[in-house]
Amino acid sequence: MHRKTNNRKSLMAILLGVGSAIFAQASMAVTYITADRLIDVESGAVIESPLVAVDGDRIVSVEANAQVPEGALALAGMTLVPGLMDMHVHLTGSSDQHGYRRLAVTSERAAITGVKNARTSLRAGFTTMRNLGASGYADIALRDAINDGDVPGPRLFVSGPAIGITGGHCDNNLLTHEYEARGKGVADGPWAVRAKVRENFKYGADLIKMCATGGVLSKNTEPGAQQLTGEEMRAAVIEAHRRGAIVAAHAHGTEGIKAAIRAGVDSIEHASFLDREAIRLAKKNDTVLSMDIYVTEYILSEGERAGILPESLEKERKVGGRQRESFREAVEAGVRMVFGSDASVYPHGQNARQFSRMVEFGMTPLQALQAATINSARLLGQEARLGSIRAGKLADMVAVPGNPLEDISVMERVNFVMKDGQVFRHDSRDF
Numbered sequence: 001m002h003r004k005t006n007n008r009k010s011l012m013a014i015l016l017g018v019g020s021a022i023f024a025q026a027s028m029a030v031t032y033i034t035a036d037r038l039i040d041v042e043s044g045a046v047i048e049s050p051l052v053a054v055d056g057d058r059i060v061s062v063e064a065n066a067q068v069p070e071g072a073l074a075l076a077g078m079t080l081v082p083g084l085m086d087m088h089v090h091l092t093g094s095s096d097q098h099g100y101r102r103l104a105v106t107s108e109r110a111a112i113t114g115v116k117n118a119r120t121s122l123r124a125g126f127t128t129m130r131n132l133g134a135s136g137y138a139d140i141a142l143r144d145a146i147n148d149g150d151v152p153g154p155r156l157f158v159s160g161p162a163i164g165i166t167g168g169h170c171d172n173n174l175l176t177h178e179y180e181a182r183g184k185g186v187a188d189g190p191w192a193v194r195a196k197v198r199e200n201f202k203y204g205a206d207l208i209k210m211c212a213t214g215g216v217l218s219k220n221t222e223p224g225a226q227q228l229t230g231e232e233m234r235a236a237v238i239e240a241h242r243r244g245a246i247v248a249a250h251a252h253g254t255e256g257i258k259a260a261i262r263a264g265v266d267s268i269e270h271a272s273f274l275d276r277e278a279i280r281l282a283k284k285n286d287t288v289l290s291m292d293i294y295v296t297e298y299i300l301s302e303g304e305r306a307g308i309l310p311e312s313l314e315k316e317r318k319v320g321g322r323q324r325e326s327f328r329e330a331v332e333a334g335v336r337m338v339f340g341s342d343a344s345v346y347p348h349g350q351n352a353r354q355f356s357r358m359v360e361f362g363m364t365p366l367q368a369l370q371a372a373t374i375n376s377a378r379l380l381g382q383e384a385r386l387g388s389i390r391a392g393k394l395a396d397m398v399a400v401p402g403n404p405l406e407d408i409s410v411m412e413r414v415n416f417v418m419k420d421g422q423v424f425r426h427d428s429r430d431f
Contacts, residue, residue: 030055031421032072035399038062038080041373042388044366046405050080054395057420061391073426075399075416081369082388083127083396083419084411085376086351087290088248088269088340091117091131091156092138095298095347098217098307100174107136114142117348118153123425124349125398125414128376128386129154130340132209132248132269133162133170135184140204152424155396157207157380159248160200161185163193163236164211168227169250173219185210190235193228197239208240209269212249213256216299216315217308217345223319224253224273233263246379248290252319254278261287267379269340272319274326279333288379290340291327293361294354296320298346324361331362338379339372355404355411365408395421 031054038050051066052059068074092110094117105113114134121129131139143156161184164170171183187196197208212228214221221227228236233249240247241264249260252272260268261281267288271278282289299308299316330337339358341351358368377387385394399416417425 030060032069033075033080033397033418034068034072035075035078035080037403038389039366039369039405040388040390041082041366041370042390046403052080052389052397054418054421057394057422059389059391059393059395062389073416073423077401078399078416079401079403079410080389080397080399081404081411082373083386083398083417084125084352084372084414085128085130085339085380085387086121086126086154086341086343086372087130087267087338087376087379088132088292088342089121089129089348089351090133090342090344091121091129091142091153091348092134093344095302095344096306098303098345099309099312101307103174107138110135111138111141114138115145115151115153117344118142118146118151118156120349121343121351122152122154122419123414123417124351125400125411125417126154126351127396127398127417127419128380128382129156130207130248130376130380131156131158132250133159133185135161137161137203137205143206144204155386155419158205159207159209160203160205161196162209162211162250163187163196163200163228164250165227165232167220168211169213169215169218169221170211171218173221187232190231193232193235194239197236201243201245205245207246207248208236209248209250210236210265212251212260212265213253215250215252216319217312219309219311222253223315224256226253226256226259228256228259230259230263233260233265237264246381252323261285267338270323270342271330272323272326274330279330279335282330282335283333286336288375289330289335289337291323291330291337292340292342292345292354293324293327294357295342295345296323302346324357327358328362331367336375337363337367337371338376339368350412352412352414355408359408365405368408369404369411395419 038047092114139158146153162170163185172181175181246266249265374387377383
């Protein structure tokens, strides 16, 4: 009996020792980050001298004016904001490959380009992105490579090939009829659209993108003209929502915007020609607008050198200014908006240039930050784990010099990036 008691005591001592060792390792694993201030995008509050504790991939606490432990990452002069989120990018595309130059790019080459652009985007502070349209399911392969830890990049939500009509914005219209070139997502009629939606999900898409109207950068399409019918768009929405997935609709023209909203899409991309009814419908249906209001400057200044077709440049001269007017009207009306840059039309990594334009055309700096954080998280249905620096959420955060609520342009100078608790950028250090 005495021997059994001693054995039990020995076993307990071993277990306590193991437990202490595990606790010590867990404590050592906690990373502490401090800065001059932190912006709580949910409340709008500014937390002075914050101390953020990160354990693994999660934020475990956020305190104000707390004692800073030894070994903490001290970001003097910096402001912490949540990891940025861009809801409209094309990571497998390149800003110098427009027009006919695209015909020389294979899906395999595009995927490799995507690896480069993913790293660039992450280092620019964008820890989550929605990729809307890619050939050959290259965006799905890129997402999986990032998730598997093979390459660095943002957390991706991807659509696969965009769905649209024959000869529409999402088709390949650059070659003559002899080549019989056809976009992977082309579908005519509700049942054909349903089949394409099902096919995209079969091969791993997270969400659906469709083209409700013509576009600026496609050949022989009119941005203001509706393409998919309301019935076709409704078929896509039903199929996607049945799977719990969201639908993004490329839509410049007024009637196409309204038809897409009535069909139940979750977000309107571009939304260039809004009218009062379109704004009212967006508010009534809680449809999110994603408006790329910086990109017009790149298209008109650099587009010709980048291979953009003359007809596309002419279309942009008509669309860009009107889109900015629509943006201002939508902000004033209180329509829910997210940050969408359309990066690849202009260089990846320069996404944050849009922040200053969002403020110039009607948003407060806080609203612009919310568009690129908590609003985007809500669109994705990810607000419980993304979009703000709160205990329990994933440890995605960036730091910028100065205070973006006073000068939003500092968002273009990110010099600290953490995603899932891992530091990918810190001043001059390379990761």
